[in-house]
Amino acid sequence: MRIKHSSLNDQTGISKSGCDDLLWEYDSHQVDYSSAESHYEELLIEMERCLYEDLREESIRKELELYEEEDEYLARAVFEHMQLNDGQAEEKGSxxxxxxxxxxxxxxxxxxxxxxxxxxxxxxxxxxxxxEFLRGRLGEVHEEHLDKGCKATPSFFMETGFNLTALYIRCQACNTFEIVL
Known part of the structure; x- marks a missing residue:
């Protein structure tokens, strides 16, 4: 039995591990038939292990793609919500x-x-x-954060140091830390 290249692997995009090449190049003519049954059993077990490993990798890849799509959707929703709130705030002057x-x-x-x-x-x-200056600064720091390509939602907090109180923006995902006002 000699299976060197599978078109199924190419079609699905599943990566092959290093052991796959040796596994699929198995040549039954080189096996001593007295121990052939144990070799076949080992071969089947190894093939099954590689199959499950490939399935697991594919499952992880699909799960990561779903997480990325969800993150992108949430980032767009947050951005649109911020724009909507900004529009309402400008109308009310708040x-x-x-x-x-x-x-x-x-x-x-x-x-x-x-x-x-x-x-x-x-x-x-x-x-x-x-x-109005605060409104402008909040817009600037949000825009700078989004321009970094980060899709996470930053947090804002107050901190007092040296008898001065300031408003800060912080994002754990991209390590953004900046004074707003």
Missing amino acids: IWCPICKQGEVRENDHHLIYCTICNLQLDLGNDKMNL
Whole structure:
């Protein structure tokens, strides 16, 4: 029996492991027939092992493709949702909160930017920054993150250091870490 090349493997795109070449080049004429039965048994077991290994690799490949498709779909949905929220926010003159994603970010007369739901509070003091500047910065950091090709959703958080409180963006998937405001 000599099977060197299978067209089925080419059609399915299943990769062959290194042992497959030796396995399929098995020549029964070189076998001592007194031990032929044990050799055939070993050969069948090895063929079965290679078959299951190929099936497992194909299953993993298909599963990874499904995960990639799902990630791409979710990234598009998040991006479209962000655009929709941005459009609604521009119409109302408000900004959605980047931390809790539920509240509305507002600015009061004392140059304090705050969220109506969570603990987001930025005291701008005498800085020349305002709500419109924050809107622009949020758009910039989101765009920069998407331009890196990362499909994960970044998180935003507040941190105080050296008596200054700042808003940061962080993404664990692509190691993005940047100050927003």
